Amino acid sequence: MLKQAALIALLGFSASAMAGGWQAKVGASVLSPTGDSTLAPGLLVEADHEFGFTPSIEYFFGDTPISAELLLATPFNHDVLLNGSKVAKVKHLPPTITAKYNFKNSTRFTPYIGVGGTAFIAWDEEGVAKDVKNDYGFAGQIGFNFQPADAKNWGVYLDVRYADLSPEVTLDDATAQAVGKSKFDLNIDPVVYTIGYSYKF
Numbered sequence: 001m002l003k004q005a006a007l008i009a010l011l012g013f014s015a016s017a018m019a020g021g022w023q024a025k026v027g028a029s030v031l032s033p034t035g036d037s038t039l040a041p042g043l044l045v046e047a048d049h050e051f052g053f054t055p056s057i058e059y060f061f062g063d064t065p066i067s068a069e070l071l072l073a074t075p076f077n078h079d080v081l082l083n084g085s086k087v088a089k090v091k092h093l094p095p096t097i098t099a100k101y102n103f104k105n106s107t108r109f110t111p112y113i114g115v116g117g118t119a120f121i122a123w124d125e126e127g128v129a130k131d132v133k134n135d136y137g138f139a140g141q142i143g144f145n146f147q148p149a150d151a152k153n154w155g156v157y158l159d160v161r162y163a164d165l166s167p168e169v170t171l172d173d174a175t176a177q178a179v180g181k182s183k184f185d186l187n188i189d190p191v192v193y194t195i196g197y198s199y200k201f
Helices: 002-018 172-180
Strands: 021-031 037-040 043-047 048-058 064-070 077-084 086-094 095-103 109-127 127-131 135-146 154-163 170-173 183-185 188-198
Touching: 037 183, 048 077, 086 127, 086 183, 095 135, 095 154, 109 127, 170 172
Parallel strands: none
Antiparallel strands: 021 048, 021 188, 037 043, 043 077, 048 064, 064 095, 077 086, 086 109, 095 109, 109 135, 127 170, 135 154, 154 188, 170 183
């Protein structure tokens, strides 16, 4: 009897999951670093703001308020500034996945919050940065989707994400000798502001 009940529950969960829907999102984002690093006394290093194209795909689990979203952004290309002057360039991919809770209500606004993980996948580096390691961290998300009265499947959305990212940077030999260290953590810790278009299938 217990096995039968467990099987029925499992089948019910599977049916609910399969009854879910997909949503594609196409957005434009501003990635705003909030951290900085001290390379040596009097030498402050930080990454600059960057704009990017940020498509994502989201899956809704049946009639529940739960969904999962995967951010598939194009590469971000940061200038690295030393006391305000550009000394390096770092390109990276920021794949991010979040589990979201959608606050369904009687209005056309659907607020949501999400938590998950993110990655800094180093793509290329120039200048004093000889090598940049991949990094992984926590991600948080808050925002809302708005569906106009005449819209059946589409809407617009606005959200804000935070990522805890501090990739390790290896300096070129000349810079390493000048500052007395060969590596440091570039504290980016970005806040990402996004506005875009959503479409449910």
